[in-house]
Amino acid sequence: MRRIVYWLSLVLIFTIAWEGLVRFPGLGTLAKLIGLALAFCWLATVAATGRFRRPDPFLFATFVFVLWTALSVFWSAAPRESIRLVFTWVQSFGLVLILWDVFRTRSAIHAGLQAYVLGAYVAVGGAIANYFGSNPFYTNYDRFSPGATNPDGFGFVIALGIPVAWYLASSASTTKWQRVYRAVDLAFIPAAFLGLALSGTRTAAVAAVVGMAFGLASLTRLRPVARIAILVVLAYAFYALLPIVQPLKSFQRLGTTSVEFTQGDLNGRLEQWRQGMASFVEHPLLGVGSNMYRSVNSLGKEAHNSFVSVLVELGLIGLVLFGIVLVIAIIHALAQPRWDRNFWLTVLLVWAIGASTLTWEYRKTTWMFLTLLAASAALASRRDRALPSAHPGLPTRLARG
DSSP: HHHHHHHHHHHHHHHTTTTOOOOEETEEEEHHHHHHHHHHHHHHHHHOOOOOOOOOHHHHHHHHHHHHHHHHHGSSSHHHHHHHHHHHHHHHHHHHHHHHHHSSSSHHHHHHHHHHHHHHHHHHHHHHHHHHHHOBBTTTTBOOOOOTTHHHHHHHHHHHHHHHHHHHSSSSSSSHHHHHHHHHHHHHHHHHHHHHHTTTTTHHHHHHHHHHHHHHHHGGGGGGGHHHHHHHHHOOOOOOOHHHHOOOOOHHHHHHHHHHHHOOOOOTHHHHHHHHHHHHHHHHOOOOOOOGGGGGSSOOOSSSSSSHHHHHHHHHHHHHHHHHHHHHHHHHHHHHHHHHHHHHHHHHHHHHHHHHSSOTTTTTTHHHHHHHHHHHHHHTSHHHSSSOSSSSTGGGGGGGO
């Protein structure tokens, strides 16, 4: 049963990157259905074996934060609306519990990261399909994304995949399958460039630069011949893609990034934040309640900033609790060996850039990465390394280290 739970968790991570692509009327997304199946199998396994991995401070902090989110229903002006998001928060916490319990080895963590990269490929493919189908999500600048996914969210799914792909490609590869996956991961870099060009997401492009900086630094782990070969192939791929993306309006939008940051209003976000902060002044400690940011701005939109969203909806107390979760994540990253430390700090920085313009505090992607980070940090302790693997029969590729 544990093997089933493990593989279902990999399938879920694979679908998270493109969860808006496949929806079933009345049932929700494919990712949601897989998540329900995973939760059922995991609960059955825990009940049958009586075993659950010892929690660490990250889990306790996350639980307290989610609990505070649930309590905000009692002071929300629209409790039913708040309860809707609380259910999402409970699902996110369930994901945290499952991934923490399942991903106990380095090979399993690499498997999860690889599943995310493969899923990001599907997301790029979905955007390409919408491009050829002349089906932009936004007609302004003709911005494309997979299915019903917002191009901004799609852009950050891709941006997060860049350091992950570099990290996996730069890890030790000794078998045939490991070398195949290395090629797949390296090929994701130009695929990500195409995806970002189709999305037209400016802040994601900035975050992608951070991921690329980590990637270029990671090449020092490879032999000089391999470094040169990779750089030449990637340079040629970008050169071949440039004439394709240059005519795209979405790609041209990326060229307005500096002007928008220095002279613009971040596509209306500054005014939304001003109105949100005005509400915070009136409700500083408790906030206005989960899922209520739309009620405090004239446009009826989300905050488009995870930190402002938490502050306005959950007050100073909520922001402190969320901050504790993030501080623990940073501490976990810093406690790891240099190579892993640099990778996870890069992921956190890319996430923070995305979270500054998106409401991502409750998204599965956020909690998937935070939990895998915590699981990776746990491997640094001798006690955790001594635990027997709960996942027999791991695929060869996923055992690279």
